[in-house]
Amino acid sequence: MKIKILHMYADMLDLYGDSGNMEIIKYRCGKRGIECIIDKYSVGDDMPYFPEYDLVYIGGGADLEQQHISADLLKCRQGIKKAYKSGTFLFLICGGYQLMGKYYRDADGNEIKGLGLFDYFTIAPSSRKKRCIGNIVIKTEITGKPVKVVGFENHGGQTQGVKNPFGTVLYGNGNCSKSSAEGYFEKNVIATYLHGPMLAKNPEISDYMISYCINRKSDRLIKLARLDDKLEKECRKVMIERLLNK
Ligand code: GLN
DSSP, rough: EEEEEEEEEETSSSTTTTTTTHHHHHHHHTTTEEEEEEEETTTTOOOGGGGGGGGEEEOOOHHHHHHHHHHHHHHHHHHHHHHHHHHHHEEEEEEOOOTSSSEEEETSSEEEEESSSSEEEOOOSSSSTOOOOEEEEEOOTTTSSSSEEEEEEEEEEEEEOSSSSSSSEEESOOTTTTOEEEEEEEEEEEEEEESSSTTTHHHHHHHHHHHHHHHHTTTSOOOOOOOOOOOHHHHHHHHHHHTTOO
């Protein structure tokens, strides 16, 4: 078994360990004998054929980095759209999440055009002091069971117009300051503000994506072998207790 991943702009969009998400996916595949190929793409590279990938990953970045990659990302629009429509999974963190919507307007009023794959849009307040910064706990049911997911958020952008969030906020801010909704979800899209890296303490979310990738072209359901996630879950429990029992 094999999955192919395209990690876009790893050299520019990589905050609070976002690239670690790829290491975690690779590790969890390796433990199960699933080959995991991770190609990288960045500004100026030859245009990849996006639909050949099972998963496309984009991390988060500061406003400046988002501006730097914007023109290049727009060139990739047709390819990414074609891949998404044909079932490629899109995994998007923070800055990457914002740029798949209609636009991101930063604190200075500069507007970065998004790919418009989804209807949401993001606006940062003009005061830079009004950022959403800190640990965050959300609850999601994407795996069919309620799971508490922990991470770290740091964004000025307030994302509005999300129809189907990734989770509900139990602690922290989420899509907007003090909002109840966090991220965006479709069966082949997880877009979220959670850094950390997000997958480090949330093994169910890694496995949701791995399972999706290995099953998308299979005519029978391939079940993932269980891994020993004791340590990851213990770490998550510490954070959940610290934050929710305040
Ligand atoms: N620059 C964006 C914002 O501040 C995204 C930040 C991020 O990716 N953490 O909203």
